[in-house]
Amino acid sequence: MPDAPTAGWPPDSGSVLIGRVRLPAWAVDLLLAAPVAAVALAAEYVTAAGRGLAVPGHSVALLLAGALALAVLTRLPLPAAVVLGTVNPLYYMLGQVDSWAAWLAFPVGVIRLGATGHRAAAVTATLLFMGTIAVGETLRFELWRALSTLGGALVVLLAGEIARSNRAYLHEVQRRAAEAERTREEEGRRRATEERLRIARELHDVVAHHISLINVQAGAAAYRRDDPEGAYAALDAIKAASRQALRELRTTLGVLRQVDDGPATAAPTAPAPTLARVGELAEHTTRAGLPVDLRVAGDPVPLPAAVDLAAYRIVQEALTNALRHSGATRADVAVTYRPGGVGVEVRDNGTATAPPAEGNGLRGMRERAAAAGGTCQAGPRADAPGFLVRADLPLPGGAGGAGTTAD
Incomplete structure (x- = not known):
């Protein structure tokens, strides 16, 4: 043999x-x-x-x-x-x-x-x-x-x-x-998949938030037919929200055009959203009909772009969900700067008493936090009726980043 x-x-x-x-x-x-x-x-x-x-x-x-x-x-x-x-x-x-x-x-x-x-x-x-x-x-x-x-x-x-x-x-x-x-080849496919997911999250956050504001204000304008001043105020809010949505969409699509057309394409002119603009986000949501109380604790420090954008988008998505789904009459936003990281927390007083069905919004918040090296928890509040979103995002090389648990 x-x-x-x-x-x-x-x-x-x-x-x-x-x-x-x-x-x-x-x-x-x-x-x-x-x-x-x-x-x-x-x-x-x-x-x-x-x-x-x-x-x-x-x-x-x-x-x-x-x-x-x-x-x-x-x-x-x-x-x-x-x-x-x-x-x-x-x-x-x-x-x-x-x-x-x-x-x-x-x-x-x-x-x-x-x-x-x-x-x-x-x-x-x-x-x-x-x-x-x-x-x-x-x-x-x-x-x-x-x-x-x-x-x-x-x-x-x-x-x-x-x-x-x-x-x-x-x-x-x-x-x-x-x-x-x-x-x-596998690394290229993995990066392409991650980039598609990132773009999908970005578009979802931009469109969902501003369309929600526009929808609420349109309903308010229709309800205030006998109150011209209130209706005009709602229309002004719709105009501002749509303008902001178009600006952020142009920014996102500009990045895509850069990828497709090469470095010769002009860079986007609108800055990426950061925690420094979370006050504007709170004002827009308040004008849409959900009063927002913003509190900032600690000394603000420059954050890496990925952490800054992730924190802003998590707050944005949490407020969007509170405005659309919770029936809340107010929301509290807390931004906490600490050595080694930053934490964001959004509470509302809505009617949530059970964990919600997993949707693109909640999944996107967790993915954003994970991509920045942090954690994100979302669920009903333990101390009162309502919903709580809490994210803990560490700085690269910092001492922070231990995931906290929801109340």
Whole structure:
């Protein structure tokens, strides 16, 4: 039974890549066997003619047997090794011409067996060759020739091991290169997915908040048909909210155009929302019909852009949910600066008594907090009717960032 190739060796270890075409192992064996047979037979007849000798039929048979063993080398490695290890010594022991080319089949076969990972077959061929030579040369009392022949066989075996190590090294290099390419593709897909999610969150926060304000004010204007001043005030609020929504949408779409068109595209002119503008957010929500009390504790410090934007969007989404869904009559917003981080908290006095269904808004708040390295909890208040959103966002390298639990 053929011996198995070295563990971990690729299935096509005997194949050879020529240009863009990979030849299978059996085709490579035939390409080796044909020239070896042709050279060995030609050298046999040329040598015999030069010495005035006739070519024995058994010598031709042994040379062809060696070439045939090469032709099935990787398909039947152990039988081929047995043939290679015996036909060459038998040729020199039984033949009369002693052509130099009769050696070719043995080194070619052993080196290829070693290179393709059939180490047991290569060792078997070498041991048979050495044993047969040792016995034959010893019986003929030519010890020095026996030792030199055995040394040559060991060199051939070593060459096969070197070829095997080289092929294994090249295979590992190719495997690592393919793995690196696959990892780069996966990283690119992961970053593209994260960017799509980020854009989706941004658009959701911008559109949902301002459309909610517009919807509430439109309802107020319709309700105040007999109160022109109140209706005009509601329309002014709608105008301001729509203008702000368009500004933020232009900012977001401007970033997308930069990605698509390259650096030549002009940068967005509107600044990204930050906690410094949370007061404006509270005023807009108050004008929309939900009074907001804003409290800032601690000394405001410059925040990384990702943390600043995440904190603002979490407050925005929490106020949007309170305005649209809670039935609250007021909301409290607390921003707390502390060493190593910043915390934001939004409470309302609505009717929430049970955890809400998971929607894009709540999921987006948690994703934003997680992307900034922090945590976000949202659920019914424990101290009174209403809803609580609390986020804790650490500064990079700061001491803060331990997630707090909701009341």
